[in-house]
Amino acid sequence: MISRISALAAALMLSAAGTAFGQTIYPLDRAEILAGSQFDFKVEFPPVQDASAVSVTINGQDAKSVLTQPADFLPSEDGERSALWIRGATLAKPGKYVVEATVRGAEPVRVTWEVFATPARKAKNVILFIGDGMSVAHRTAARILSKGLKEGRYGGELAIDDMPYMALVSTSGTDSVVTDSANSMSAYTTGHKSCVNALGVYCAHNKNTLDHPKVETIAELVKRRSDMAVGVVTNTEIEDATPAGMVSHTRRRADYNDIVGMFYQVQPDVIMGGGSPNFLPKSTPGSKRTDDKDFLKQFQDAGYSFVTSNTELKAAVQPGHTAKKLLGLFNTGNMDGALDRRLLKKGSVDKFPDQPDLTDQVGAALDILSKRDKGFVLMVESGHIDKYSHVLDWERAIFDTIMLDNAVKLAKDFAAKKNDTLVIVVADHAHPVSIVGTYDDDRKGDTARDKLGVYDEAKFPNYPPADAEGYPTSVEVSRRLAFVFGAFPDHCDTIRPHTEGPNVPAVKGDDGKYIANEKNCSGPQAVRRTGNLPTNQPQDVHAADDVVLTAIGPGAEQFHGRIDNTRVFRYMANALGLAKP
Numbered sequence: 001m002i003s004r005i006s007a008l009a010a011a012l013m014l015s016a017a018g019t020a021f022g023q024t025i026y027p028l029d030r031a032e033i034l035a036g037s038q039f040d041f042k043v044e045f046p047p048v049q050d051a052s053a054v055s056v057t058i059n060g061q062d063a064k065s066v067l068t069q070p071a072d073f074l075p076s077e078d079g080e081r082s083a084l085w086i087r088g089a090t091l092a093k094p095g096k097y098v099v100e101a102t103v104r105g106a107e108p109v110r111v112t113w114e115v116f117a118t119p120a121r122k123a124k125n126v127i128l129f130i131g132d133g134m135s136v137a138h139r140t141a142a143r144i145l146s147k148g149l150k151e152g153r154y155g156g157e158l159a160i161d162d163m164p165y166m167a168l169v170s171t172s173g174t175d176s177v178v179t180d181s182a183n184s185m186s187a188y189t190t191g192h193k194s195c196v197n198a199l200g201v202y203c204a205h206n207k208n209t210l211d212h213p214k215v216e217t218i219a220e221l222v223k224r225r226s227d228m229a230v231g232v233v234t235n236t237e238i239e240d241a242t243p244a245g246m247v248s249h250t251r252r253r254a255d256y257n258d259i260v261g262m263f264y265q266v267q268p269d270v271i272m273g274g275g276s277p278n279f280l281p282k283s284t285p286g287s288k289r290t291d292d293k294d295f296l297k298q299f300q301d302a303g304y305s306f307v308t309s310n311t312e313l314k315a316a317v318q319p320g321h322t323a324k325k326l327l328g329l330f331n332t333g334n335m336d337g338a339l340d341r342r343l344l345k346k347g348s349v350d351k352f353p354d355q356p357d358l359t360d361q362v363g364a365a366l367d368i369l370s371k372r373d374k375g376f377v378l379m380v381e382s383g384h385i386d387k388y389s390h391v392l393d394w395e396r397a398i399f400d401t402i403m404l405d406n407a408v409k410l411a412k413d414f415a416a417k418k419n420d421t422l423v424i425v426v427a428d429h430a431h432p433v434s435i436v437g438t439y440d441d442d443r444k445g446d447t448a449r450d451k452l453g454v455y456d457e458a459k460f461p462n463y464p465p466a467d468a469e470g471y472p473t474s475v476e477v478s479r480r481l482a483f484v485f486g487a488f489p490d491h492c493d494t495i496r497p498h499t500e501g502p503n504v505p506a507v508k509g510d511d512g513k514y515i516a517n518e519k520n521c522s523g524p525q526a527v528r529r530t531g532n533l534p535t536n537q538p539q540d541v542h543a544a545d546d547v548v549l550t551a552i553g554p555g556a557e558q559f560h561g562r563i564d565n566t567r568v569f570r571y572m573a574n575a576l577g578l579a580k581p
């Protein structure tokens with residue numbers, strides 16, 4: 001009896017963080033694994049002397065014989081635990097797999113995986129659009145501003161809505177109810193759940209952010225298994241979580257310099273966004289690298305056409321061009337959103353006056369990728385819907401929702417020609433946002449609350465008719481949508497668009513807590529709002545609400561009802577027949 005308790009105590013060793021951990025198996029329980037896809041198999045144990053003290057079986061057989069890759073047993077990993085690794089493992093046979101890990105004298109730990117096959121390939125191409133943080137209210141507001149709303153009826157449909165298949169997608173990760181863009185994108189690109197800030201890995205206990213168990217991304221898969229082409233297009237820094245999710249494996253999404261290396265390793269055929277300083281050797285002024293690697297040179301040596309402006313982009317894909325691979329870096333940071341590029345000219349538009357619109361980027365990407373006979377996977381992100389929502393700047397977020405809509409229209413028109421392309425539009429997570437009425441300057445009273453019309457007094461907004469691209473020619477109107485945020489720091493709400501530049505709702509106070517940015521507090525109806533978030537939060541946060549997915553094309557019929565975000569990967573793999581024997 002005594003020996004069993006001491007063995008149990010031994011088995012439940014305390015990690016450096018003081019959290020008790022027994023055996024942990026990666027991939028985690030209920031993982032759905034594409035037959036033939038690569039993953040790192042890892043089992044963490046409390047420290048043991050040698051491998052003879054542990055056993056790991058899969059469906060009753062020794063794991064090493066089932067996974068057929070070299071096994072590596074570490075008696076001491078990070079000086080904290082023992083670990084068994086089988087890297088780059090694959091399972092070809094579909095079915096249920098029960099994995100059991102035992103330490104001598106302790107209870108076994110079991111997880112169950114499903115390895116899935118795919119039907120015959122239906123789609124030649126897949127285009128995955130990510131409206132980062134795009135919630136239902138973003139869609140509704142974009143439709144009001146872009147299509148108009150009269151007597152309760154819209155003047156038209158958004159391309160992102162007008163699709164035959166729709167599903168609700170749940171986005172929580174392995175560690176919390178509310179995801180961030182990294183682990184939610186990782187679910188889309190690998191089919192595996194992960195934790196906040198992690199990309200293409202399971203979050204284990206490794207100290208080094210690059211040492212966690214990896215899972216193969218769809219970009220790696222289609223290149224390895226089908227010699228397909230890959231495109232990664234965004235208007236954020238290309239190293240940011242969503243684009244990085246196509247190629248990266250790290251526990252920390254902030255590992256920008258490593259992520260550039262991972263882009264180089266996978267070599268997507270088209271790469272476009274901002275974030276050029278992480279491509280430059282540290283000796284180059286403005287570089288953010290800590291080494292002398294010159295990735296701009298490496299990409300060009302690898303045959304990439306390199307462009308830095310819309311003019312250069314247009315030239316690179318002019319009729320008769322021969323570009324097969326393209327790297328476009330159009331800003332040192334995130335690119336500017338549509339409202340600034342088209343109307344307000346704030347942000348960094350003065351420094352980068354010739355940035356392409358997402359439609360320019362998508363047009364160029366389709367031009368290059370569609371020439372590949374084996375087909376392609378293209379990921380396109382409108383990333384500022386999220387970033388502008390974080391700073392409570394809804395007009396900018398909605399202009400970038402309209403921009404996404406235009407890019408989706410372009411892709412749908414492309415797909416309609418041959419009906420060989422699956423087009424998916426989805427958010428990676430929601431924001432706590434809603435439209436509760438309209439702020440009307442002509443209403444009596446002086447306060448923001450006086451100016452707010454709700455129910456029958458929520459008169460239709462008076463944005464001017466949209467231009468040819470679906471954008472109202474001004475947002476500075478007398479009756480504006482009351483687009484509200486459910487989670488926010490201390491701030492002043494001006495109830496008006498931020499025409500001086502992207503909003504900065506809160507600033508750090510002397511005590512390190514975030515307080516209202518006084519710049520917003522002097523306007524006519526500015527109202528001081530006491531935050532409802534922890535005081536270390538400078539911005540609005542993500543929400544755990546489900547998000548809407550719409551789809552069209554071969555394989556789109558799979559999307560209906562409520563699905564887990566990992567299923568988006570599975571349904572793309574099905575459409576492309578990626579588990580071919």
Ligand SMILES: [Zn+2]
Pocket residue numbers: 133181386387390542
């Ligand atoms: Zn976000």
